[in-house]
Amino acid sequence: MSLTIFTSDRFADHLMPPGHPERIERAEVMQAVAAEFRKRGGRVEQPRAATQEDLARIHDPAYIGRVRETAGRAVALDADTYTSPDTYDVALLAAGAVMSGVDHVLAGERGTRALAMVRPPGHHAERNRAMGFCLFNNIAIGAAYARSRGLSRVAIVDYDVHHGNGTQWAFYDDPSVLFLSSHQYPFYPGTGAADETGRGAGAGFTVNFPVDAGGTDADFERLYDVAASVLERFRPELILLSAGFDAHADDPLGGMRVSTRQFARLTAKVCAAADTCCSGRVVAVTEGGYDLKALAGSLRAAIDVLDGSGVLPPAPTGDTSRAESSLAAARRHLSKYWTL
Numbered sequence: 091m092s093l094t095i096f097t098s099d100r101f102a103d104h105l106m107p108p109g110h111p112e113r114i115e116r117a118e119v120m121q122a123v124a125a126e127f128r129k130r131g132g133r134v135e136q137p138r139a140a141t142q143e144d145l146a147r148i149h150d151p152a153y154i155g156r157v158r159e160t161a162g163r164a165v166a167l168d169a170d171t172y173t174s175p176d177t178y179d180v181a182l183l184a185a186g187a188v189m190s191g192v193d194h195v196l197a198g199e200r201g202t203r204a205l206a207m208v209r210p211p212g213h214h215a216e217r218n219r220a221m222g223f224c225l226f227n228n229i230a231i232g233a234a235y236a237r238s239r240g241l242s243r244v245a246i247v248d249y250d251v252h253h254g255n256g257t258q259w260a261f262y263d264d265p266s267v268l269f270l271s272s273h274q275y276p277f278y279p280g281t282g283a284a285d286e287t288g289r290g291a292g293a294g295f296t297v298n299f300p301v302d303a304g305g306t307d308a309d310f311e312r313l314y315d316v317a318a319s320v321l322e323r324f325r326p327e328l329i330l331l332s333a334g335f336d337a338h339a340d341d342p343l344g345g346m347r348v349s350t351r352q353f354a355r356l357t358a359k360v361c362a363a364a365d366t367c368c369s370g371r372v373v374a375v376t377e378g379g380y381d382l383k384a385l386a387g388s389l390r391a392a393i394d395v396l397d398g399s400g401v402l403p404p405a406p407t408g409d410t411s412r413a414e415s416s417l418a419a420a421r422r423h424l425s426k427y428w429t430l
């Protein structure tokens with residue numbers, strides 16, 4: 091077994107108002123999936139909690155203080171982002187789980203992988219604001235932590251159906267962290283256009299693949315073949331993966347048509363790039379995924395790939411027109427940096 095899952099029953103203690111898609115049942119799915127993994131000999135460990143110093147690598151101290159003050163209370167931080175009395179402590183564990191994964195993977199042998207199976211998600215959280223169900227940007231905090239541990243190049247791949255605006259802005263002028271995202275566009279949160287490519291020294295190190303609604307398995311297969319080639323050129327020392335499963339065909343929020351089995355193939359492409367570049371080091375972290383059955387199935391598919399068990403499904407065939415138009419848009423703005 092090469093995968094360790096970092097998760098906690100505490101992720102069920104973050105409560106949202108009735109009818110909210112980012113609901114407690116998602117934590118129950120995670121608990122069930124972790125129990126299955128443990129039952130077949132997999133390692134499941136408790137995450138550590140992020141410290142103020144860890145959060146402050148990404149978030150403004152005044153913002154951290156504002157979230158800390160919600161401890162013990164139910165507060166609306168954003169039109170769709172809420173706290174419950176335990177949310178602050180739970181959010182510290184969600185960010186900490188990514189750092190636990192980074193420590194684990196950096197200490198491990200070749201092919202050591204980690205999955206932070208957490209809620210609340212993180213990739214929409216910006217330096218000074220909660221957004222889109224996210225309080226702290228778990229994956230950005232993990233990437234900044236990896237940099238603080240001495241890594242020179244970290245890649246973040248984000249296959250959640252929504253653009254990871256918070257992650258993008260955290261490293262927008264930073265050439266040491268490559269951010270590569272595929273996402274439905276136009277769509278929430280509105281960012282992620284092909285011409286958002288980074289700024290200053292970070293120019294070219296933000297790679298956006300905006301995809302029209304209706305994207306197929308074959309579209310995503312094509313996009314992630316190209317993504318893998320970018321990763322191999324960047325030569326990261328660690329790859330972090332925002333593993334959101336809301337591009338699934340059954341997801342109530344996303345408008346894509348990705349199958350459960352395709353999430354195995356996308357995860358495998360990221361892992362293969364890591365095998366080439368960085369001794370297979372991958373830390374995945376959950377983001378969205380709001381159909382409970384699709385979430386469970388996609389998590390299992392990704393876990394089997396991260397763990398190196400299971401057989402990969404065959405490559406999909408079918409319409410790739412959305413991938414081709416996404417790549418054409420990306421090429422217009424990125425061709426001086428990457429061959430896409």
Ligand SMILES: [Zn+2]
Nearest residue numbers: 250252336378
């Ligand atoms: Zn999402």
